[in-house]
Amino acid sequence: xxxxxKKDEDDKLNNLNQDKTTIFQEARIFNQSPISPRNSRILLTxxxxxxxxxxxxxxxxxxxxxxxxxxxxxxxxxxRQMVYLVVKQLSNQADDVLMATSSIIKDIQPNSNLxxxxxxxxxxxxxxxxxxxxxxxxxxxxxxxxxxxxxxxxALVSSYHIHPQASDTINRWSNExxxxxxxxxxxxxxxxxxxxxxxxxxxxxxxxxxxIQSLTQSPSSLRNPLALSMLVRYSSRLINSDPxxxxxxxxxxxxxxxxxxxxxxxxAARAICQWNGATPVHxxxxxxxxQLALSTPNTPLKFAAIRTLNDLAxxxxxxxxxxxxxxxxxxxxxxxxxxxFAITTLLKTGNEASVDRLMKQISSxxxxxxxxxxxxxxxxVRTLCLKFPNKYPAMLAxxxxxxxxxxxxxxxxxxxxxxIDMIKGIGESKEMALAHLCEFIEDCEFTKLSxxxxxxxxxxxxxxxxxxxxxxxxxxxxxxxxxxxxAAAVSSLAKFGTNVAYAAQHVRRSVKVLLGRCLDxxxxxxxxRAAMYMRIIHDDELAKRTTHxxxxxxxxxxxxxxxxxxxxxxxxxxFNSAVIPRMPKDQIRLDTHVxxxxxLGEKQGESENSKNNKDNATAHSEELLLSHDAPASAATxxxxxxxxxxxxxxxxxxxxxxxxxxxxxxxxxxxxxxxxEYVVSVQKHLFSEHVVFEYHVRNTVPEAVLDGxxxxxxxxxxxxxxxxxxxxxxxxxxxxxxxxxxYVSYSFIDDEGDGNGDNAGYPTGALSNTLTFTTKEVDPDSxxxxxxxxxxxxxVDDVELGISDYVRPEWVSFDGxxxxxxMEHSEHSELRDSFTLSAMGSLQEATDALTALLGMMALGGxxxxxxxxxxxxxxxxxxxxxxxxxxxxxxxxxxFEEGEGVNLEMVVRSPNSFTCELIMGAVQ
Numbered sequence: 001x002x003x004x005x006k007k008d009e010d011d012k013l014n015n016l017n018q019d020k021t022t023i024f025q026e027a028r029i030f031n032q033s034p035i036s037p038r039n040s041r042i043l044l045t046x047x048x049x050x051x052x053x054x055x056x057x058x059x060x061x062x063x064x065x066x067x068x069x070x071x072x073x074x075x076x077x078x079x080r081q082m083v084y085l086v087v088k089q090l091s092n093q094a095d096d097v098l099m100a101t102s103s104i105i106k107d108i109q110p111n112s113n114l115x116x117x118x119x120x121x122x123x124x125x126x127x128x129x130x131x132x133x134x135x136x137x138x139x140x141x142x143x144x145x146x147x148x149x150x151x152x153x154x155a156l157v158s159s160y161h162i163h164p165q166a167s168d169t170i171n172r173w174s175n176e177x178x179x180x181x182x183x184x185x186x187x188x189x190x191x192x193x194x195x196x197x198x199x200x201x202x203x204x205x206x207x208x209x210x211x212i213q214s215l216t217q218s219p220s221s222l223r224n225p226l227a228l229s230m231l232v233r234y235s236s237r238l239i240n241s242d243p244x245x246x247x248x249x250x251x252x253x254x255x256x257x258x259x260x261x262x263x264x265x266x267x268a269a270r271a272i273c274q275w276n277g278a279t280p281v282h283x284x285x286x287x288x289x290x291q292l293a294l295s296t297p298n299t300p301l302k303f304a305a306i307r308t309l310n311d312l313a314x315x316x317x318x319x320x321x322x323x324x325x326x327x328x329x330x331x332x333x334x335x336x337x338x339x340x341f342a343i344t345t346l347l348k349t350g351n352e353a354s355v356d357r358l359m360k361q362i363s364s365x366x367x368x369x370x371x372x373x374x375x376x377x378x379x380x381v382r383t384l385c386l387k388f389p390n391k392y393p394a395m396l397a398x399x400x401x402x403x404x405x406x407x408x409x410x411x412x413x414x415x416x417x418x419x420i421d422m423i424k425g426i427g428e429s430k431e432m433a434l435a436h437l438c439e440f441i442e443d444c445e446f447t448k449l450s451x452x453x454x455x456x457x458x459x460x461x462x463x464x465x466x467x468x469x470x471x472x473x474x475x476x477x478x479x480x481x482x483x484x485x486x487a488a489a490v491s492s493l494a495k496f497g498t499n500v501a502y503a504a505q506h507v508r509r510s511v512k513v514l515l516g517r518c519l520d521x522x523x524x525x526x527x528x529r530a531a532m533y534m535r536i537i538h539d540d541e542l543a544k545r546t547t548h549x550x551x552x553x554x555x556x557x558x559x560x561x562x563x564x565x566x567x568x569x570x571x572x573x574x575f576n577s578a579v580i581p582r583m584p585k586d587q588i589r590l591d592t593h594v595x596x597x598x599x600l601g602e603k604q605g606e607s608e609n610s611k612n613n614k615d616n617a618t619a620h621s622e623e624l625l626l627s628h629d630a631p632a633s634a635a636t637x638x639x640x641x642x643x644x645x646x647x648x649x650x651x652x653x654x655x656x657x658x659x660x661x662x663x664x665x666x667x668x669x670x671x672x673x674x675x676x677e678y679v680v681s682v683q684k685h686l687f688s689e690h691v692v693f694e695y696h697v698r699n700t701v702p703e704a705v706l707d708g709x710x711x712x713x714x715x716x717x718x719x720x721x722x723x724x725x726x727x728x729x730x731x732x733x734x735x736x737x738x739x740x741x742x743y744v745s746y747s748f749i750d751d752e753g754d755g756n757g758d759n760a761g762y763p764t765g766a767l768s769n770t771l772t773f774t775t776k777e778v779d780p781d782s783x784x785x786x787x788x789x790x791x792x793x794x795x796v797d798d799v800e801l802g803i804s805d806y807v808r809p810e811w812v813s814f815d816g817x818x819x820x821x822x823m824e825h826s827e828h829s830e831l832r833d834s835f836t837l838s839a840m841g842s843l844q845e846a847t848d849a850l851t852a853l854l855g856m857m858a859l860g861g862x863x864x865x866x867x868x869x870x871x872x873x874x875x876x877x878x879x880x881x882x883x884x885x886x887x888x889x890x891x892x893x894x895x896f897e898e899g900e901g902v903n904l905e906m907v908v909r910s911p912n913s914f915t916c917e918l919i920m921g922a923v924q
Contacts, residue, residue: 020056023047023064030067037076044068044082051089061093065100072103077115080107084119088126097127108139117143118154125158130165137169144176149187152180156192163199171200182221191226198234208238209245216252225261232256232264236271243277243842243868247898250275250282257289262296265289266304273312277868283312283319294326299335306330306341313348314383315866321349331361339365340373344380355384355391359398366402371411378402378411382418385425392422392429400436409446416440416449420456431464438473450481451488458492462499468507471496475514483523490518490526494533498543512537553580650685650692655728656745659687663880664808668696671769671796677701679739680711680771680796684805688881690725691746693799697730697771698739705785706733706773710742712793714768718801721763722746733773761882762806762918766798803922804855807877810887814859814874818889821909831908831916835923838901843871843894846902850892851875853922869896879915888915 026043029036047064056064068090071083091097104127107120121143124136133140143155156177163170177200180193194215201207212235215222222228232253239249256268269286272278293305306327313320327349330342343362350358362377369377381395399422402415416437423433437453444450454474461470474496477489497511515537518530536543558580565575650656666684673679677700685692695711710729715722725745733740748761776789821830840846844865851858856877865871873892879885888910895903906923908916 020050020060023050024060027064027067030070035071035074035079037074037079040071040074041079041082044079044086048082048086048089051086056093058093058095061090062095065090065094065097069100069103072100080116081119084123088123091123091127098129098132100127105136105139108143110142117148118150121151121154122158125162130162133162133166134169137173141173141176144173144193145179145183147183149189152183152189153187153192156180156189156196160192160196160199163196167200170196174200181215181227187224188226190222190224191230194222194227194230198230205238205242208234209248212238212252213248216255225263228256228259228261228264229267232267232271236274239271240274240276246275246277254285257285262293262298262301266293266301266308270304270308273308276866278316279869280316280319283316287312287319287323291323291326294323294330299338302330302333303335303338303341306338306345310341310345310348313345317349320345324349336365336369337373340369340376344376347377347380347384350384352388352391355388356394359394363398363401367405371408374402374407374411375414378414378418382421385418385422389426392426393432396422396429396432396436400439403436403440409449412444412446412449416452420452423456423460430460434460434464434470438470441473441477447482447484450477450485454485454488454492458495461492462496467496468510471507471510471514478514478518478521478526483526486518486521486523487525487529490515490529490533494529494536497533497537508537553577650694650743653728653743655726655743656692659690659692662687664805666805669799671695671799678706678771678794680769682769682799684799684801686805686880689748691722691748691801691805693744693746693767695742695744695769695771696739697733697742699733699735699737702735703778703780705776705778705789707731707776707789709733709740709771709773711744712770712772713744714770716767717765718763718767721749721761723749762803764800764802764922766800768798769796770794771796802853802855803918804853806879806881807855807888807919808880809855809857810876810878811857811859812876812887812889814876814889817876817887818891818909821889821911829910829913829916831913831920833906833920833924835904835906836901837904840896840902843868843896843902846894846896846904847871847873850904850923854890854919856888856890870894871896879912879918883912883914886910886912886915888919890919 023043023046026046029039029043065087068083068086071079074080087097087100101124104120104124107116108124121140124139125133128136140155140159143151144159146152146155159170159173159177174197177193177197181190181197183189197211198208201211212231215231222231235249235252239246239253250272253268253272257265257272259265259268266289269289272282272286273290275282287309290305290309293301294309296302309320309323309327324346327342327345330338331346333339333342343358346354346358347362362381366374366377378399381398385392385395396419399415399419403412419433419437422429434457437456441450441453444453454477457470457474461467464470471493474489474492478486478493481489493511493514497508497515512534515530515534518526519534521527521530558577561580562575650662662685664686668681668683671680671682679698679700681696683694683696685694693711693713697709699706708729708731710727713724723746725747727745728743730740730742748763771794773792773794774789775792776786778785837846837849840849842865847858847863847865850873851863854875854877856875859874859876862872862874871894873890873894875890875892876888878887888908890909891907893905893907897903904923906920908919910916910919
């Protein structure tokens with residue numbers, strides 16, 4: 001009989017594909033008396049499934065909600081649990097859900113059924129507005145410290161979810177939450193309690209550090225593996241955010257390596273491997289733990305270990321190479337994810353002799369894995385190209401085969417970018433790689449990739465020994481592809497016509513014929529491009545300016561200035577392109593790779609760190625890794641964009657018309673806090689014979705109007721080098737005016753240095769500032785301004801005039817320029833000195849301070865420190881005025897020792913000896 005009943009119930013549950021109308025009709029059983037618990041449970045289950053994929057309007061939800069609350073009268077435990085589940089799902093859709101609060105609180109009472117209480121606690125948190133949680137504070141506090149793990153976990157999880165909206169109330173429960181950590185040893189409640197306690201204290205780093213220390217002093221206080229794993233993660237965050245805590249946190253992480261739970265030991269090993277300051281000595285024990293995990297039959301454990309080793313191989317390949325034997329055994333693992341990570345790890349740690357064997361093993365299972373893992377393999381192959389450029393034929397053959405395989409856009413894009421990197425980094429591979437890309441675009445389904453390859457052919461094709469063989473592939477795209485690809489093909493053809501014209505006139509004539517055929521294209525973009533390039537090809541001077549010019553405008557700054565020009569609609573004056581900074585085309589090309597570098601995420605810094613530590617890295621790989629300049633160049637563009645508006649404003653002021661164009665404009669520096677009554681910031685505009693201080697002033701006092709606002713400057717030590725010209729005050733400044741500017745102009749008295757290392761012609765020091773004005777009070781009732789005011793002044797912070805104000809950051813190919821400035825090859829000057837920066841607490845701090853002090857551009861990603869102990873900073877800039885005017889490069893080698901600070905060796909090279917002395921003197 002029982003079996004038949006069970007079968008009948010299953011038949012009803014299997015038919016869950018119900019619509020809203022059916023549910024509403026059947027909901028009448030909730031009003032029956034007596035209530036049928038079994039039928040009500042089945043209907044609630046159907047409703048719960050329906051709510052997962054669909055939603056009701058508020059009226060329907062409210063009616064259902066109050067129908068369901070009638071089931072609180074029934075004492076059936078299973079029915080009551082279903083009621084709580086559906087009530088939580090409807091709580092966000094129904095109105096007046098607080099009406100069920102009294103029924104739920106009855107089940108929270110300590111004398112109620114143990115089965116009811118956890119569900120009631122969760123449901124109360126769902127239906128209660130966070131602002132009302134204080135009314136139920138007593139219930140939650142008692143539940144948090146309850147002896148039952150289920151009740152305690154329910155209260156902790158509920159508190160965790162409502163903490164963002166009711167943080168002030170829940171922060172007062174920290175004592176009860178801490179007690180829950182020891183009330184239920186080894187239960188999941190410890191995990192929930194630790195998560196809530198961290199949320200309460202996460203803004204206080206000292207409190208988090210004390211929490212970790214207190215929980216580790218007593219071995220029996222925390223025994224749940226989930227809680228211990230979370231504690232390891234919190235420790236990892238702490239040690240990475242504050243290197244000074246490494247001495248206290250690192251021993252804890254090493255002690256967790258011996259934990260009997262595999263989950264905790266693997267998490268501790270992962271934390272040490274991801275620590276920024278880890279050295280091979282620190283990594284020996286966690287790598288041994290991971291190596292042991294590779295041989296276990298537990299698949300999740302193997303996956304966690306190999307993934308951690310794969311990530312570590314980016315930064316410490318030699319350390320991971322000790323596990324190569326175990327990793328090779330995982331290549332044939334039945335789990336394709338583990339096999340993929342094993343292959344990519346071996347690619348990062350293997351030697352040149354093993355490349356061919358690894359490439360064969362990769363090819364055997366590429367068709368069996370998903371696109372996500374294919375992208376990982378391709379990225380690993382690209383990294384291998386940088387290590388062993390002589391093995392490019394085997395790797396290029398693998399990549400070309402990957403282009404012919406089935407795959408999505410992300411996979412094909414990764415392959416194309418890898419081949420492009422090989423072309424840029426390994427010159428011998430250019431013709432073979434271009435041939436493979438030409439074959440790829442013959443049958444490419446992705447428009448973006450076709451355009452990318454066509455652009456590359458236009459850039460690289462004309463410089464090959466046989467450029468004509470690529471023209472056929474390009475023109476095929478004009479005939480066969482869509483309008484976007486046709487337009488890109490026209491641009492690529494034109495580059496062959498201009499860049500090969502001087503060496504092969506027949507190529508130029510052929511390109512003219514092909515472009516002439518494009519003049520009849522159905523798409524206007526294709527026709528316009530063809531017409532434009534026909535005009536360029538016929539004019540050698542125009543072709544030289546457009547296709548051979550090595551510099552072009554900064555796109556970001558140009559776009560912003562054009563938007564400003566069109567917005568203001570002041571068309572009486574023509575657009576002034578002279579104020580747009582020009583950048584090398586090489587730098588523009590690097591900026592196009594920012595998106596791809598963003599996809600690689602943290603691998604940027606890791607790859608740079610790995611590059612610095614590899615003695616066998618070739619010059620090709622160094623050039624390829626210069627793509628890390630993209631973030632720096634982007635930052636420079638942002639600075640130029642910010643300075644553009646101020647530059648445009650100052651050049652339009654008649655008093656500065658004779659000064660010429662500004663040589664350098666600094667970013668704004670705040671001299672007051674944002675909350676003060678008068679907010680002041682300053683920008684410095686450097687001209688060939690003058691320096692202008694532009695003070696941005698904002699009045700935040702509605703009851704006051706300021707007249708004659710100006711700044712009186714005290715020159716201090718630089719008084720003998722500067723002569724005041726004039727001050728341009730602000731006539732009237734009210735709150736409604738927002739931010740307005742007052743100017744102070746100075747002339748340089750001595751423009752020449754004596755060559756003995758002093759800063760003559762380059763005054764530096766702190767200049768005091770006093771804001772002076774006449775205050776007129778405003779009648780709050782009538783809004784009238786008093787005629788008579790009183791003189792007032794407001795002291796603001798000093799402004800620093802430093803060497804960085806005379807330096808303009810410039811991008812160069814550092815290795816080539818550095819070698820060209822070598823004393824062995826030319827008459828350039830070099831200056832070398834050593835310093836001890838005892839006040840610096842880390843290499844990153846020293847790097848940021850040095851870059852800001854000198855005002856130069858950090859190249860090769862050297863502004864990001866990848867090691868806690870050694871770092872090399874590469875800087876480039878140009879002195880923009882005076883006797884030291886000219887290009888300057890600097891290399892700073894830094895070593896950090898705990899307690900002693902940073903030891904710095906500085907090398908400066910420039911065509912001018914005084915330039916070297918000026919830069920070195922700024923560091924001293």
